Amino acid sequence: MFTPNTRFLVVDDFNTMRKAIKKIFGEMGYTNIIEAADGQAAFETLQYQHAKGEAIDVIISDWNMPRMLGIDLLKLCKKTPEFKSLPFVLLTAESEQVQIIDAVKSGVSEYVIKPFSPQMLKEKLEKVYRKHNAATKVA
Amino acid sequence: MSAANKINIHHPFMDGVIIQSLANGVVEALKIMVNIEASFEKPFVGTNWKSPTDFSVYLNLNSDFYRGRIQFHFTEMVAKTIVEKLIGSEVIEKSEILDGVGEISNIFYGGAKTKLNSLGLNLAMSLPKPCLTKDLPKAIAETTCMLIPFKVLGEICYVEIILN
Numbered sequence: 497m498f499t500p501n502t503r504f505l506v507v508d509d510f511n512t513m514r515k516a517i518k519k520i521f522g523e524m525g526y527t528n529i530i531e532a533a534d535g536q537a538a539f540e541t542l543q544y545q546h547a548k549g550e551a552i553d554v555i556i557s558d559w560n561m562p563r564m565l566g567i568d569l570l571k572l573c574k575k576t577p578e579f580k581s582l583p584f585v586l587l588t589a590e591s592e593q594v595q596i597i598d599a600v601k602s603g604v605s606e607y608v609i610k611p612f613s614p615q616m617l618k619e620k621l622e623k624v625y626r627k628h629n630a631a632t633k634v635a
Numbered sequence: 636m637s638a639a640n641k642i643n644i645h646h647p648f649m650d651g652v653i654i655q656s657l658a659n660g661v662v663e664a665l666k667i668m669v670n671i672e673a674s675f676e677k678p679f680v681g682t683n684w685k686s687p688t689d690f691s692v693y694l695n696l697n698s699d700f701y702r703g704r705i706q707f708h709f710t711e712m713v714a715k716t717i718v719e720k721l722i723g724s725e726v727i728e729k730s731e732i733l734d735g736v737g738e739i740s741n742i743f744y745g746g747a748k749t750k751l752n753s754l755g756l757n758l759a760m761s762l763p764k765p766c767l768t769k770d771l772p773k774a775i776a777e778t779t780c781m782l783i784p785f786k787v788l789g790e791i792c793y794v795e796i797i798l799n
Contacts, residue, residue, distance in 0.1 A: 509762075510738035512731070515722040516668075560741065560760055589745020590760065592752055610742045611667035 497625050503528045503550065507538040507557035507566065508587070517556060517587075520614045524621070535564025539572055546578055554624070559588035559595070567599060574603045583628045585620065587612070653751060654678055654783060657794050660746030661707075661785055664739060669720035673787040681782045686793060690714045690732060691768040692740035694761040696798070701756070703798035704774045707740040710790045729767070737765035743794075774799075 504521060506529055508514050514531045521529055530545065530552065532538035538557065545552050555573065557566040564572075566586050573579040586599050589610040599607050605627060606620045658675040665671040688708040696703045709717075711732070718726050718735030726732055741763045748758045766772075774797040783794040 508738075510734055510741070512718055512721055512735035512738045515724075519723040560745075560762065562762060589742045589748075591745070591749045610745060611664040613667050 497524075497622060498526070498554065500525050501528055502526060502553045503530065503545070505530050505532060505538060505541060505545075505552040505555045505557075507532045507535065507555065507561070507569065509533050509558065509561040513558065513587075517617070520617050523614065524618060534561040535566060535569035535572075537563075538569055539564070542573070542579055551578075552582065554583045554585070556585045556587060559586055559590055567595075567602060570599065570602050570604055581631070583624045585624055652754065653756075656750035656754075657705075657743075657747045657783060657796075658785065659750070660743045661794065663746055664742040665717070665787065668739065668742065669717055671717065671720065671787060673785050676784040676786060676791070678781060678783040681780050681795075684780055684782060684795075686768050686771075686795070688768045688792060690736050690765065691771045692737050692763050692765045693771065693774075694740070694744050694763050696796070697759040697761065699757045701798055703796065705744060706771070706793075706795040706797070707736070707743060708768060708793040708795065709736055710792060713787050713790050713792055716788055733765040733767075737763045740765070 504526060506514050506517050508517070518529050521527075530541060532541045535557070538555070542552055555569075557569055559566040566588065570584050570586065573582060573584060583605045584603070585606045585608060586604050587608045587610060588595070591609040596607055605624045608617060608620050662673050662675070665673045686708040689711040690709045691706055693704050693706045696705050714732050714736045715726060717739055718732050721735055721739070726735070744761070744763065751758055781796040784791050785794065
């Protein structure tokens with residue numbers, strides 16, 4: 497799995513969901529978690545962290561948020577050279593096929609449908625790690 | 636409000652599949668996210684109905700066919716328990732409870748919306764707006780609504796549908 501000092505960016509407009517994810521990640525041994533309340537704030541955080549030499553390693557983002565949707569954050573990251581290879585997990589209550597296809601075409605690493613249990617999130621994160629690890633080895 | 640859109644027993648929102656989709660969205664979310672059991676009671680049509688609860692969340696219903704609002708109503712004990720189970724610690728501030736019921740209602744709606752859209756309703760995405768029940772802004776058409784009560788932790792909460 498990811499190393500304990502992996503830096504996660506958790507993006508959700510609801511503080512409760514950010515806390516819930518932090519709790520689950522904490523149980524997995526990950527405590528290096530930075531939060532943002534929407535896609536726009538998340539992109540600014542990505543740039544800020546990159547500039548100060550403490551780059552984000554993995555993005556976990558909600559889909560439905562004000563100012564900038566999670567899917568638009570994903571597309572923006574994929575267009576930005578510094579962030580295009582970052583593992584990106586979309587968490588969403590939206591599970592319609594058209595949205596899943598959009599996310600997959602846009603390069604999402606994994607798609608987690610709410611409601612999810614802590615175990616489901618852990619399993620998705622393990623899949624993301626395996627994919628990312630394989631991609632890094634190929635590169 | 637046109638007579639054609641008024642909720643009555645012939646209205647599509649009184650369809651058993653639709654009611655079941657909404658109920659399943661709530662039951663599954665509570666079971667999976669916070670391991671709380673919920674059971675639904677008989678739905679009914681309310682006239683000038685006022686929720687007896689403490690916290691509410693409203694989402695706009697926008698589709699090709701219908702416009703209105705879906706509202707979730709929670710008692711304080713139920714709302715507080717759900718949020719505390721989600722985050723794993725005690726909540727004291729009302730603002731924390733409001734944030735938490737907003738998120739769980741978003742999940743309730745998301746699950747139901749997926750099912751309803753597969754039936755051709757074409758509901759658009761909507762951002763949930765939580766508030767104290769007493770501060771709930773008036774919907775355009777508030778005389779008639781459909782109510783689906785659900786029992787959770789021994790108390791009654793409600794799903795309410797208002798169509799314009």
